[in-house]
Amino acid sequence: MDFKKLLNEKEFVFLDGAMGTMLQAAGLDAGENSEMLNLTRPELIESINRGYIEAGSDIFYCNTFGANRYKLKAVGKTPAEIIPVAIEIANRAKASASRKAYCALDIGSIGQLLEPNGTLSFDEAYDIFKEMIIAGKGADCIVIETMTDLLEAKAALLAAKENSGLPVLVTMTFEENMRTFTGCCIESMAMTLGGLGADAIGINCSLGPRELYPAVEKLCSLTNLPVIIKPNAGLPDPVTNKYNVLPDEFSQLLKAMIPLGIKIVGGCCGTSPDYIKATVKAFEGEKNQAKEKELPPAVCSASSAVIIDCPRIIGERINPTGKKRFKQALQEHDLDYICNQAIEQIDAGAEILDVNVGLPGIDEKEMMISAIKAVQGICDTPLQIDSSIPEVLDAALRVYNGKPIVNSVNGEEKSLNSVLPLVAKYGTAVVGLCLDENGIPKTVEGRVAIAEKICKRADEYGIPRRDICIDCLTLTCSAEQEAAMQTIEALRICKEKLGVRTVLGVSNISFGLPQREIVNRTFLTMALTKGLDLPIMNPNIASMTSAVRAYRLLANIDKNAQEFVANYGGETPAAAAPAVKQEDMTLGYAMSKGLKNDAAAITAKLLETNDAMEIVNGILIPELDKTGADFEKGKIFLPQLILTAGVAQSCFEVIKDYLSQHGAGGVSKGKIVICTVKGDVHDIGKNIVKVLLENYGYTVIDLGKDVDPMLVVKTAIEHDVKLVGLSALMTTTLKGMEETIKLLRENHPCKIMVGGAVLTPDYARQIGADYYAKDAKQSCDIAKEVFGQ
């Protein structure tokens, strides 16, 4: 089908109304599988399809909304058995109707959430959609609809683009707060799906046309793609399940959206051919009013968009260069460490986070994917994906939820040819470095010339200038003093001449100089006044972040100094006067009171005069023992136990840092693998156990949640682990626990401890565990028994 031609020929394109509502009107019970009707009642489906064509639908949806592998399993069918039949039915409806129409392969949400919320991986989701798209190749176009998870919509859209040449329409479902249930905002939807090459985007389901007006208004202002609106017939009554907006009102409410710039309209739940007929009639003689808009430069996660209309801080700390502790975290696959680096920078004022996990000896691709998933699971700050390997970038761009920045491309042919196609395909922003085969040009003109070359090549790929961020490169001032001004001058010219954003890593400037902070801050301020948009810097250094905020104030960006005052105007919060001053406090006191920061500070101080292991064995462990004993006696309760464990964790972090700085490895009392078993996603209990075990000096390999039994076995063998801990919360997931134990027994000699809300000692024995741990404290006792210390 020639979608562009259809759009050009018609002022408005009409879609169909609801399928489910029509089926229930025909007697289908709620909860019954509607795709089976393609096989059992094809004539009913055909008549519904035809009903919509006759009512005026230009594109109608085949009855394939839930025809995915996962949902069809319940009825014992496959997409290949259902989808081609549904398309045949649609073609029969087309052939017998009195007017021309096109049929769309209808793809709804899988019914399972993707990680980190659910257990479905991006690749699995992609594969499920791919199967549908291949089975549906006979359709005229593809519709991806009722999506609430931007990442799921992305998986479907990528599957469509990579496995079919058909036009793809994508609609998502927004609530009154203009977000989907997964938190996706309209800005993120528009820039992400637009960037990935959707042919039209829009909104369907959830609410009626009245409630959706503001969401449609917003979407129309954010995209140059044709906008689709397919609302419900109002809201359903809980008793009758009838919807409260009738066809005439529905059509008038849709008509009122014409000035917003809508192009493609239809109805969702509760609508019928009468609604479409009324809408077509109401739109007669109306002109399309969509206008071409200048879109702002921006990046996003699924739930937060950062418009680069003023300097935005890119946090540089997720990067192992020159950081021993970070390298150790990468080697140990310690994602919590990386997440903490993210949180710290966000709290300090970072608006975008650079993620670089390249380290010789680790699988950078796997690490990058894990890091992106982990960081996106705990915050909504957009990311800048930093790698020099195109395969790593490609893999990262697939799983990234939103529109990231790619860091980086440069003027070398090899780089241009491998990175720019990725940027174009995934619709991301990109950092362009002003260097090429011959290195960094000495002159301003040389750097601008490379920037121009990058821009020209990007133009050929259709990458808009707003998505290009040129880095004129900071050189070390102590080595090349004249270079600082050249960098800034090149930056100014690029920004003015090329219409790009500018980006600069600022910390390098002061290498080898005293008082680096002063040099960095001054250089940053100089660059900001010449048009630096994206400083890559350490936001944890207060004077750097405050320089950006002060600039935003002085440049009249931060109106009424709101942001500045919010950050610096308040009185320093009067910390509740501690009963004991830090200098008089013992580590034990700080631990029992849950004073994390004090405990960390005391630990750091103790390290100046004491051996690390002395602190661990002489203070931390005895204090934990005492807390554990009090817990067992019922003197204190779980929250206090966890509180002390959490404080101890911060002390150990200080010690770990110290040891890695001083080149000494920690002494581990033994390795333990722990996880929440397959099928289960509740991991708070497991995480508490992990912290306690680590407190006692064990190396814990945490495989996370919903863990495949085979991975547990493989890890246990690989690290020759003596003790494995398994957690499960529900009766339904004990199966996963039992399987894991069985597989471990067959492959690796070790002790197994199990825990979780529904477990009992009896049941633990029955499924073959060696130990039942009733709480986190007991898991430590078990470890002591197994490792003999």
Next chain:
Amino acid sequence: MEIKIDIDEAVRYMGYRGVPDEEQLQKIKKQAELLEKSLKPAVIYRIFDLDESFYGVKLKLTNITFEGEDIKRHLAGCDKCVLLCATAGLKADELIRRAQTEDISLGFITDCLASAAVEAVCNELERELKDKLPDRHMTWRFSPGYGDLPLSVQPQILDVLNAQKRAGVSCLESLLMVPSKSVTAIIGLSREPVENKRRGCSICNMAGRCDFRKRGIHC
């Protein structure tokens, strides 16, 4: 919708006997405020006519038959029921993940507060239902997994309510719901007064191994 988390209830979930010390309580209250501000809870329900059969109770116009003796007892004397699904939303899961990365004890507190939040959503709906259905008596909330009502009915309930579309709630093959702080429940409606006490221990799947009972108290 706005929610007010019952701090006392959350503190009980945490396993405190009595009141936490002032510092802890402040930390809990501060986190509760963050949740109240950030969460996007949702609740949906439909009212169905009931048909009792030998196997259990059928919801008319759906493919659901609730099996077991306990649900029969629960709905005895009721001609209709409210089928509901409530959730604290995905933001709760994100905040729990984030809190436990920063500080495990804050993670634990957040988890318990989020449980109390979804309870608050349900309580709010019950109040609303009482206003909407003044001539009806209501039973307490019975959920899949209680007594002999199998958990396997969970996906059907979510399907019939169209919960994924309307509340963003789905369930894994292991029948765990996502977002994790979500509940489904059945409230019987009767024209005659019905027993409406809290659920007892006899039908609880934690009976015999629950921490509350060991301490001589009820949840």
